[in-house]
Amino acid sequence: MASKKQKKAAAEAEKELKKHPKILIAVIAFVLILAIAAGAYWYFFIYKKDDPEKNPGGAGDIVSGELSIHFLELGNKYAGDCTLIKTGNTEVLIDAGSRQNSAEAIVPYIQQYCTDGVLEYVIATHAHQDHIAAFVGTTSAKGVFESFECGTIIDFPRTNQSETTGSGGRSLYGKYVDALSAEVGAGAKHYTALECVNGENGAKKSYALGEGMEMTILYQKFYETKSSDENNYSVCMLLTRGNDRFLFTGDLEKEGEESLAESNDLPHCKLFKGGHHGSRTSSNDVLLSEITPENVCICCCAGAPEYSTDPAAIFPTQEMIDRVARYTKNIYVTSLATDVVYEPKASWNYTSMNGNIVVTVTAEGLTVTGSNNSTVLKDTEWFRANRTWPSYGVQ
Numbered sequence: 148m149a150s151k152k153q154k155k156a157a158a159e160a161e162k163e164l165k166k167h168p169k170i171l172i173a174v175i176a177f178v179l180i181l182a183i184a185a186g187a188y189w190y191f192f193i194y195k196k197d198d199p200e201k202n203p204g205g206a207g208d209i210v211s212g213e214l215s216i217h218f219l220e221l222g223n224k225y226a227g228d229c230t231l232i233k234t235g236n237t238e239v240l241i242d243a244g245s246r247q248n249s250a251e252a253i254v255p256y257i258q259q260y261c262t263d264g265v266l267e268y269v270i271a272t273h274a275h276q277d278h279i280a281a282f283v284g285t286t287s288a289k290g291v292f293e294s295f296e297c298g299t300i301i302d303f304p305r306t307n308q309s310e311t312t313g314s315g316g317r318s319l320y321g322k323y324v325d326a327l328s329a330e331v332g333a334g335a336k337h338y339t340a341l342e343c344v345n346g347e348n349g350a351k352k353s354y355a356l357g358e359g360m361e362m363t364i365l366y367q368k369f370y371e372t373k374s375s376d377e378n379n380y381s382v383c384m385l386l387t388r389g390n391d392r393f394l395f396t397g398d399l400e401k402e403g404e405e406s407l408a409e410s411n412d413l414p415h416c417k418l419f420k421g422g423h424h425g426s427r428t429s430s431n432d433v434l435l436s437e438i439t440p441e442n443v444c445i446c447c448c449a450g451a452p453e454y455s456t457d458p459a460a461i462f463p464t465q466e467m468i469d470r471v472a473r474y475t476k477n478i479y480v481t482s483l484a485t486d487v488v489y490e491p492k493a494s495w496n497y498t499s500m501n502g503n504i505v506v507t508v509t510a511e512g513l514t515v516t517g518s519n520n521s522t523v524l525k526d527t528e529w530f531r532a533n534r535t536w537p538s539y540g541v542q
């Protein structure tokens with residue numbers, strides 16, 4: 148016969164058994180709730196968040212990534228553009244000027260940041276050498292296209308340039324076309340800005356860069372209309388990070404800026420890459436009054452008589468400064484001319500002004516750091532000797 152103790156143990160075991168189904172149901176319910184929550188998180192915060200087509204109305208609200216925008220010095224005394232944008236492991240390169248030998252400065256600089264050798268996006272704004280030469284490079288320095296694997300290349304729908312020279316050889320533009328073809332042969336996708344804004348042939352108007360950031364190609368009429376000024380063919384791009392906007396317009400001139408402002412609902416911009424190296428004919432009020440820029444970065448060799456010996460036409464011009472001064476005193480310039488001679492033949496040398504300008508955007512805000520110094524243009528020696536800050540300007 149079972150003892151009292153044994154009977155008690157059996158009764159308790161029976162009780163435990165009765166409890167088990169309840170525990171089992173509780174465990175199953177808990178796992179189900181977890182799975183549903185994980186699925187919802189993935190759908191709303193991972194699948195939908197960064198894709199503008201699934202989430203129209205802009206980039207995701209959650210912005211965690213750091214963004215850096217680099218305006219490069221180009222290793223010679225000429226004005227030209229090369230802008231590297233980096234967020235996470237994604238890089239966007241806009242232009243590679245100013246001459247073919249600039250590849251010697253540009254490629255090693257990019258390699259410091261683009262450690263996987265892949266430039267996810269490349270934009271060539273227009274066919275002038277000070278924007279495309281270093282895509283080609285020299286016999287001793289490989290160009291950007293040869294040095295990096297490119298994901299998607301977006302360039303100008305129109306040009307007035309010829310692919311051949313008068314003597315039948317390949318022009319610089321022709322060499323760019325050849326290097327681009329080789330890159331496409333190696334797997335890069337190539338679209339014109341017009342294909343992007345129209346969403347044709349697989350091109351998209353907006354590309355998600357991840358971490359709440361995206362780039363949008365903006366329409367302007369010279370994507371499909373002839374201009375006698377090559378600069379007006381420039382590809383324009385708006386970069387978005389959460390609520391912050393950054394605008395890049397290549398060398399777009401007044402007519403192009405007017406069309407850009409007319410065709411788009413342009414937002415206030417944290418940063419504007421100053422139009423056409425700070426010339427008189429770009430960064431016009433039709434554009435500035437809409438984007439009301441907080442920071443303006445100019446890619447030029449300040450004071451160089453490259454295009455003119457008229458001091459008023461030399462970059463960065465007084466007229467551009469007078470227009471920008473209404474909105475900000477934060478103007479930065481990459482390089483500075485030295486040993487300037489106007490007569491009988493213009494000549495000059497160069498050194499750094501701010502140097503490579505790095506704009507960093509984090510949750511704490513935006514900072515601008517020059518590799519040489521971070522002095523704003525109006526406080527530089529060159530400015531005091533050559534330009535004036537208007538009395539109505541931001542002080």
Ligand SMILES: [Zn+2]
Nearest residue numbers: 227275277398
């Ligand atoms: Zn240019």
